[in-house]
Amino acid sequence: MGIGRGKVLLWVALAAGFLLTLLARPLELPTSPGVLIGGYAVLVFLAATAGWLWGLLGAGAALGATILLLQGENPGIPAIGGLMYFGVVGLVEGGMGMWRRRVKSAARPPNKLDLVCNEVLFDDSPTIVHLVDEEGNVIRRNRASRTILGWPARNTLHLSEYVHPEDIGRLRKELRKLFDLGRIQGVELRFISEGQHSVPVEIHARRLSPKRAVLTALDRSEVMELRRKLAEEEARYRYLIEAAIDTMDSGVVLIDAGGKVIWANKAVERFFGIPRDSCIGLPARKVLERLLFRIDNRAEFEDMVRYAYGEGVAVENVECKVRPGLQREERVLQYSSYPIENGGRIDYYVDITQLKRLEADLRRKTQDLEEMNRNLKEYD
The missing domain is CATH 1.20.120 (Four Helix Bundle (Hemerythrin (Met), subunit A))
Structure with a gap:
C-alpha cells in the first residue's frame, strides 16, 4: 500500500x-x-x-x-x-x-551475492542466452552462444549475422510481439553459425525494459537429426512393406480413416486395368465407381461393398466377375473387406479364376461320367 x-x-x-x-x-x-x-x-x-x-x-x-x-x-x-x-x-x-x-x-545497490548468482546462471546456462534490443541485435551473449554459434571473441552480434536469412522477417515480427506483450515462447526458427551452418532453435523471450529483452534459444540440432533418421527409417520400412505387398498375388487396397485410398498394389492394377497411381488419394467410393464399370454382376457387388463401407463391418468372399478389356483379362475375383483400428479399411481381391475353371471342368467331367453310366445301364 x-x-x-x-x-x-x-x-x-x-x-x-x-x-x-x-x-x-x-x-x-x-x-x-x-x-x-x-x-x-x-x-x-x-x-x-x-x-x-x-x-x-x-x-x-x-x-x-x-x-x-x-x-x-x-x-x-x-x-x-x-x-x-x-x-x-x-x-x-x-x-x-x-x-x-x-x-x-x-x-540501495543490488546485493553482491545476487549479482554473482545471476552472472553464473547467465554465463553457465547450457542454452543460448542473448540480451537483445528492439531490433534483435545482441548486446550481450553467454558462453553457450559462443560455443554453438561461434564468434568467441565478440560480445555483440547484428541480427543479420546470427539469424538465417529466410527467418529474419519472422524473428522481427516475433520481436514486435515480444515488446508489445512482454513475452514470446515456443518459436521455432534457424540461427546461422560463424561457419554458415544452420542451427535449428526454439526461442523463449521475456521483455526486461521498453528497449531490452532476454532471449533464450534451445539448440534443436539433435532433435532434428533424430527426426530425420526416424523419417528415413519409416520410409525404409514403408518401402519394404510396400514392396512385400506388391509381390502378393492378391489385390490389396488400403483406405484411411477419412475414406481415401492411400495405397493399392500392382495386382489391383492388373486385375482391373486401372493405373494404381490414379487411385491413390481419391475417395474409396469414387474408386469403387471406376471398378464397377468393369464388373458384370455390378448390382450385387455394389450393394455388398457399400454396406461394408457404410456400416463399418467386415464382409467376406463376395464374388465379382471382371469383364475382359484393354489391359485386363476376364477374371473371377473374391472380395473381402475388413475394418482396422485406426478407422480405415483393407480391401482384398483374390483371383479365383483358375479355381472356377477347375470347378467347371470337374462339373463337366462329372456330368460326362453320369451320362456314360446311364448309357451303360441302357445297354445292359
Whole structure:
C-alpha cells in the first residue's frame, strides 16, 4: 500500500474522532467507550496495515482524547489540544519515516551475492542466452552462444549475422510481439553459425525494459537429426512393406480413416486395368465407381461393398466377375473387406479364376461320367 493511501486512511481516522466529539451529544449518540473503541478500531486497523507505526500511535492518541471528552471527564481544552497535537505529530513523523525508508530502499545497490548468482546462471546456462534490443541485435551473449554459434571473441552480434536469412522477417515480427506483450515462447526458427551452418532453435523471450529483452534459444540440432533418421527409417520400412505387398498375388487396397485410398498394389492394377497411381488419394467410393464399370454382376457387388463401407463391418468372399478389356483379362475375383483400428479399411481381391475353371471342368467331367453310366445301364 502506498504512502499517499496510508495518509488518507490516518487523516480519515482523525476526522472521525473530531466528528464523534462534535456530534455525539447533539445527536445523542452512544457514548460507551466500548462502542467507540469498536468502531474506531476498524480505521486504526486499516492504518496499521499500511505499516505506519507512528501513525497508529497518533490515531490512538486522538481516540483517547475523544473518549475523555465524551465521558465527561474532560480535564480541559489544553489537555485535549495537547493530545491531538501529539497525534498529528505522530502522523507526520510516521509519513516522513516511511518516505525516507522507501527512498533509501530504492537507492540501495543490488546485493553482491545476487549479482554473482545471476552472472553464473547467465554465463553457465547450457542454452543460448542473448540480451537483445528492439531490433534483435545482441548486446550481450553467454558462453553457450559462443560455443554453438561461434564468434568467441565478440560480445555483440547484428541480427543479420546470427539469424538465417529466410527467418529474419519472422524473428522481427516475433520481436514486435515480444515488446508489445512482454513475452514470446515456443518459436521455432534457424540461427546461422560463424561457419554458415544452420542451427535449428526454439526461442523463449521475456521483455526486461521498453528497449531490452532476454532471449533464450534451445539448440534443436539433435532433435532434428533424430527426426530425420526416424523419417528415413519409416520410409525404409514403408518401402519394404510396400514392396512385400506388391509381390502378393492378391489385390490389396488400403483406405484411411477419412475414406481415401492411400495405397493399392500392382495386382489391383492388373486385375482391373486401372493405373494404381490414379487411385491413390481419391475417395474409396469414387474408386469403387471406376471398378464397377468393369464388373458384370455390378448390382450385387455394389450393394455388398457399400454396406461394408457404410456400416463399418467386415464382409467376406463376395464374388465379382471382371469383364475382359484393354489391359485386363476376364477374371473371377473374391472380395473381402475388413475394418482396422485406426478407422480405415483393407480391401482384398483374390483371383479365383483358375479355381472356377477347375470347378467347371470337374462339373463337366462329372456330368460326362453320369451320362456314360446311364448309357451303360441302357445297354445292359
